[in-house]
Amino acid sequence: MESEEIIEIRAGSEIVFDSPDQCCLVLQGRVLVTSQAGKQALGPGAVIAYGSQACVDKDAQIAFIPLEKLRRIRPEIADQIVCETRLAELQAIPVEGHGGPKYFFEVDAVCPVCGQTFKGIKLFESKLQQISMDRDTRKHFKDIEPAYYRIWVCPKCLYANFSGHRFSEITDNQKAILKEAIADRIKLLAGQNNLKSEAQTAITRYRLAAEVLERGQFSLDMLGRAWLNLAWIYESIEDTETANMARNKSAALYEQFYLESRSMSPAMEIQVMYIIGELSKRLGDLKKAHQYFFKVAHHKENSNSILKDFARDGIQEIRAAAR
Ligand SMILES: [Zn+2]
Numbered sequence: 490m491e492s493e494e495i496i497e498i499r500a501g502s503e504i505v506f507d508s509p510d511q512c513c514l515v516l517q518g519r520v521l522v523t524s525q526a527g528k529q530a531l532g533p534g535a536v537i538a539y540g541s542q543a544c545v546d547k548d549a550q551i552a553f554i555p556l557e558k559l560r561r562i563r564p565e566i567a568d569q570i571v572c573e574t575r576l577a578e579l580q581a582i583p584v585e586g587h588g589g590p591k592y593f594f595e596v597d598a599v600c601p602v603c604g605q606t607f608k609g610i611k612l613f614e615s616k617l618q619q620i621s622m623d624r625d626t627r628k629h630f631k632d633i634e635p636a637y638y639r640i641w642v643c644p645k646c647l648y649a650n651f652s653g654h655r656f657s658e659i660t661d662n663q664k665a666i667l668k669e670a671i672a673d674r675i676k677l678l679a680g681q682n683n684l685k686s687e688a689q690t691a692i693t694r695y696r697l698a699a700e701v702l703e704r705g706q707f708s709l710d711m712l713g714r715a716w717l718n719l720a721w722i723y724e725s726i727e728d729t730e731t732a733n734m735a736r737n738k739s740a741a742l743y744e745q746f747y748l749e750s751r752s753m754s755p756a757m758e759i760q761v762m763y764i765i766g767e768l769s770k771r772l773g774d775l776k777k778a779h780q781y782f783f784k785v786a787h788h789k790e791n792s793n794s795i796l797k798d799f800a801r802d803g804i805q806e807i808r809a810a811a812r
Contacts, residue, residue: 495552504543504551511553512570513537518549524573524644536566538573568679575678576644578690580607592616592633600643601657602667609641609652624799625767626760627721634725636718637691640698647674649697651711663705670704688726695719709749710761713742717764733772740768755790762788763796770803779807 495516498504504513504520515535522529523542530546536559537543560567591613598609618631641656642649648667650656659667677700681693695715702712716739723732743765747753753761766781785800 495550498545498549498551500545500548502545504537504541504545506539506553509539509574510556511539512556512559512567513543514552514554516550516552518545519547520544520549520551521546524577536570538570540574540577568675571679572647572675575681575693576642576647579642579694580610580644592635593638598641598652598656600646600648601659602648602664603643603646605643605645607644609656610638611652612638622795624803625717625721625771626764626796634687634691636721637687637694639718640691640694640715642694642697646671647678647697649674649694649701650707651698651714655711659705663707667701667705673704674700686726688722691722692719695722709742709746713739713746713764716742717768736768736772740765740772743768755788756792759785759788759790759793759796763800766800766803770807775807775810779804782807 595608621629641652699715720732720735762781763785766778770778782800782803
């Protein structure tokens with residue numbers, strides 16, 4: 490630590506960071522840190538993440554250390570620090586762009602895995618104005634991408650899932666499995682790209698949710714939906730390669746769900762079959778696309794005429810391409 494300066498800070502002062510690429514090591518005294526997970530008093534040896542609200546409680550000596558340097562000495566602590574910084578960004582209500590704060594409100598949420606309470610972001614659904622729907626059922630809204638904000642992440646154990654009632658619906662077995670797997674979620678979060686944009690933040694939320702849903706063996710349609718959302722977000726930042734990977738995963742998961750499921754409502758069946766058809770078409774598997782579009786177009790259930798029309802159009806396009 491040749492170049493790190495040791496700084497003395499008086500009780501009552503805030504610790505101010507210059508850059509997100511540094512962390513702060515407490516050498517002496519005591520610092521009160523307020524984070525998503527609550528308030529903590531930290532003493533010598535503690536490392537504080539950028540973005541933490543840190544106030545010196547007892548005259549302290551601290552040193553700022555570049556994260557890269559910390560990573561070389563203690564990679565696991567560096568990962569934790571990165572996670573804490575990113576967690577704050579994951580939870581924050583967007584201030585600018587994406588419609589601004591008027592679309593959002595906060596509710597009290599409880600993590601079903603570790604019991605941590607936190608503020609979950611919710612959308613005023615009544616304020617959303619749908620403009621259009623793509624053929625792969627992606628809906629577009631005025632000013633905002635609601636899907637970016639439909640995942641909650643626990644600030645303590647990084648359990649992530651769709652917000653609302655789904656968030657707390659887990660079995661004792663899933664809880665036990667997910668408690669064991671915290672280290673993998675920390676690694677995943679630390680390994681994500683910088684959360685410079687709302688899209689990147691949304692990707693991180695969905696990647697954590699996908700990890701949770703897969704590890705906890707949640708219903709395959711939920712996992713398929715997480716990957717479908719990821720495909721849309723990757724597409725929006727023009728990462729076509731990863732978008733196709735996500736589409737592939739989603740199609741495979743929905744198909745497995747379709748083949749294994751014993752109790753699907755007709756409306757749900759149409760939706761799932763249609764998605765498999767459309768994703769297969771986009772991935773170039775026209776034979777499979779035709780097969781599933783055909784099932785949708787000839788399904789006895791009369792509801793969901795939009796998807797039936799889309800399926801008929803899809804069949805026409807595949808036939809035209811084959812000529
Ligand atoms: Zn938790």
